[in-house]
Amino acid sequence: MSGAARAQQRRAVTAKELARRLGSSERTARRLVAEPREEFLARAQARRDQVVGLREQGLKYREIAEEMGISTGAVGRILHDVRKSENLR
Known part of the structure; x- marks a missing residue:
């Protein structure tokens, strides 16, 4: 599981920004960091x-x-x- 999901705090990066960095869709980015x-x-x-x-x-x-x-x-x-x-x- 992702450390961000366990941290229980707001992420500093949006799903759109994360998707752009990963070269994936926003949906994939959300799924990766979701609790x-x-x-x-x-x-x-x-x-x-x-x-x-x-x-x-x-x-x-x-x-x-x-x-x-x-x-x-x-x-x-x-x-x-x-x-x-x-x-x-």
Whole structure:
């Protein structure tokens, strides 16, 4: 697996630039640096669990956002999605 996919940070080069350097298509460049789906889903689930756990401890959206280094909007979206998925069950 590519080191860029494991780094979990934004790449400094776009897919178009990488494709040009590699002499390949943009699609191939994206595929080469993409994080495996299973790892992405596991990381997303861990993030959801952490947000929910902090909210259950009584933290406010702003406090959760600061603790996790994400925006308050992201906290709200995660909690909204969790509530929505629980109502569907």
